[in-house]
Amino acid sequence: MGETTPFEFKFLMAGEAPRGSYVKVKEGSKDWMVAQVMEVTRSNVAYSLSAIDEENPGAKERVLGLARVIGVASGGRLEMAAAPPRPGDPVFRADDHLIEMALGLSKGNLYIGLLEGHDLKVKLDADALVQKHCSILAKTGSGKSYTAAVVLEELLEKGVALLIIDPHGEYASMKQKNSKGEFARFDVSPRGYDVTVYSPASSAAAPHADRPLRFNGRNLTAREISAMLPEDVTNSQRGVLYEAIKVLEAEGGDYGLEEIIAQAEKDSSKAKWGLIGHLEALADLGIFSGKPTGLGDLLQRGRASIIDMTGVPPDLQGMIVAKLLSDLFEARKRGRVNPGMVVVEEAHNYIPERGSGRAASTPVIRTIAAEGRKFGLGLLVISQRPARVDKNVISQCNTQIILRVTNPNDLRALSKGIEGMSSELEEEIKRLPPGTAMLVGGEIEHPVTVKVRPRKSRHGGVSTPIVGDGRADRGGKAAPPQPKGPDKRQDSGKAERKEPAGGLLRKILGK
Numbered sequence: 001m002g003e004t005t006p007f008e009f010k011f012l013m014a015g016e017a018p019r020g021s022y023v024k025v026k027e028g029s030k031d032w033m034v035a036q037v038m039e040v041t042r043s044n045v046a047y048s049l050s051a052i053d054e055e056n057p058g059a060k061e062r063v064l065g066l067a068r069v070i071g072v073a074s075g076g077r078l079e080m081a082a083a084p085p086r087p088g089d090p091v092f093r094a095d096d097h098l099i100e101m102a103l104g105l106s107k108g109n110l111y112i113g114l115l116e117g118h119d120l121k122v123k124l125d126a127d128a129l130v131q132k133h134c135s136i137l138a139k140t141g142s143g144k145s146y147t148a149a150v151v152l153e154e155l156l157e158k159g160v161a162l163l164i165i166d167p168h169g170e171y172a173s174m175k176q177k178n179s180k181g182e183f184a185r186f187d188v189s190p191r192g193y194d195v196t197v198y199s200p201a202s203s204a205a206a207p208h209a210d211r212p213l214r215f216n217g218r219n220l221t222a223r224e225i226s227a228m229l230p231e232d233v234t235n236s237q238r239g240v241l242y243e244a245i246k247v248l249e250a251e252g253g254d255y256g257l258e259e260i261i262a263q264a265e266k267d268s269s270k271a272k273w274g275l276i277g278h279l280e281a282l283a284d285l286g287i288f289s290g291k292p293t294g295l296g297d298l299l300q301r302g303r304a305s306i307i308d309m310t311g312v313p314p315d316l317q318g319m320i321v322a323k324l325l326s327d328l329f330e331a332r333k334r335g336r337v338n339p340g341m342v343v344v345e346e347a348h349n350y351i352p353e354r355g356s357g358r359a360a361s362t363p364v365i366r367t368i369a370a371e372g373r374k375f376g377l378g379l380l381v382i383s384q385r386p387a388r389v390d391k392n393v394i395s396q397c398n399t400q401i402i403l404r405v406t407n408p409n410d411l412r413a414l415s416k417g418i419e420g421m422s423s424e425l426e427e428e429i430k431r432l433p434p435g436t437a438m439l440v441g442g443e444i445e446h447p448v449t450v451k452v453r454p455r456k457s458r459h460g461g462v463s464t465p466i467v468g469d470g471r472a473d474r475g476g477k478a479a480p481p482q483p484k485g486p487d488k489r490q491d492s493g494k495a496e497r498k499e500p501a502g503g504l505l506r507k508i509l510g511k
């Protein structure tokens with residue numbers, strides 16, 4: 001009792017300081033100690049059985065806040081608090097400038113949203129995000145693709161070239177302007193972006209695509225084809241491939257996939273059938289026929305190229321991503337294409353964690369995660385199943401954007417893969433409302449909770465209702481809850497604005 005520590009303190013509230021908001025208290029004579037309100041408790045001794053006061057029970061109500069210390073702002077820098085604040089000292093609502101400084105919010109140039117509990121813009125740093133990679137992890141319906149699109153819009157405005165692997169064709173709507181959202185409150189002007197949709201499927205199967213995605217299928221080396229094959233293709237099957245191509249090369253012929261298949265068929269081993277099956281699936285898709293797509297076209301400054309995988313079987317998607325990203329990474333190493341960022345939606349399908357699947361694309365995405373920054377190729381991975389995404393890749397992502405996650409395995413995976421993830425943060429993550437994200441890492445010094453800004457472009461990830469009560473078709477689950485939050489949040493935002501910054505809150509003795 002009567003204690004404060006350099007880590008936390010309790011205080012009696014006279015004004016408003018909602019959970020998650022920031023407060024300040026003098027540390028010593030001149031510097032401010034900044035703390036975040038973690039818990040708010042309301043109590044009234046008049047209602048305890050031993051002391052019922054029927055005359056004026058309201059007078060005995062107390063609102064207590066528990067604040068966790070972030071640090072001490074000293075000379076424009078945040079330092080660790082060495083001493084506890086003095087019991088009895090007044091606690092104030094922290095002002096915007098101090099919060100910006102303490103949390104490192106002012107360093108960035110990508111506007112993500114408003115800090116929870118304060119109408120303060122939270123910005124991430126474009127260079128750090130691209131060079132040191134980023135992950136967006138959340139359960140379905142939490143606003144994952146919406147938030148991803150907000151990040152992508154900001155990157156496009158900074159002139160970053162984007163290549164988006166889009167399994168469900170959700171991102172094509174970035175071309176169009178958004179028509180609904182709290183634009184004024186978030187200081188956002190709707191607009192569309194320069195986006196080209198490519199499809200690996202035939203033009204009949206993908207009429208919505210702007211262009212087909214095609215590769216040069218002539219004289220592919222055994223290594224190039226091998227890199228496209230799923231991880232579970234055996235060494236004997238790969239051996240058949242190397243033999244077939246060796247013969248075709250020795251004949252000096254100009255060969256394509258058809259010739260490789262025909263040559264592999266001549267092999268006497270049974271292993272050939274598994275290989276031929278994969279090669280035929282690729283040939284049937286027509287991905288190697290027609291004019292090859294220019295790699296330079298795919299990475300253009302301030303523009304997004306979307307690889308829309310709608311209608312492409314999952315194992316072929318992995319093979320296409322493997323080929324595309326290997327070619328792109330090689331071209332980037334040689335400086336033949338612009339720097340840029342590769343965005344992988346539904347990343348658990350393209351870089352599955354061991355034991356939860358295999359994909360041909362795993363090795364190249366791991367390579368980009370490990371070496372991409374040397375060559376100016378960033379990675380943004382998005383998934384609703386953190387536990388099923390390759391931990392090697394997640395741990396390479398310096399900036400994490402986490403929305404609501406409730407599955408215990410996924411929460412465990414977040415804790416393992418992300419530095420500084422505490423059990424308290426895990427609790428927070430379970431409770432995040434849709435459209436509210438926690439930012440961890442990057443240039444942000446301390447995890448922050450952000451109400452993600454409205455999209456400038458139209459959101460294309462809306463589930464299709466299949467029954468009258470608004471249930472959705474995705475995985476048979478109910479439609480993602482529409483964010484009831486914004487209205488409520490707006491109210492609380494207004495209430496907070498009424499309270500003058502620095503409103504006096506009286507601190508009482510510790511616990």
Ligand SMILES: Nc1ncnc2c1ncn2[C@@H]1O[C@H](COP(=O)(O)OP(=O)(O)OP(=O)(O)O)[C@@H](O)[C@H]1O
Nearest residue numbers: 139140141142143144145146435452453461480483
């Ligand atoms: N920041 C936000 N502001 C306003 N609305 C939002 C915001 N974030 C999400 N939403 C709303 O929540 C809905 C669900 O978001 P989103 O489609 O991004 O979910 P998801 O997590 O990607 O789900 P799924 O896995 O089903 O694609 C969207 O239709 C959108 O209307």
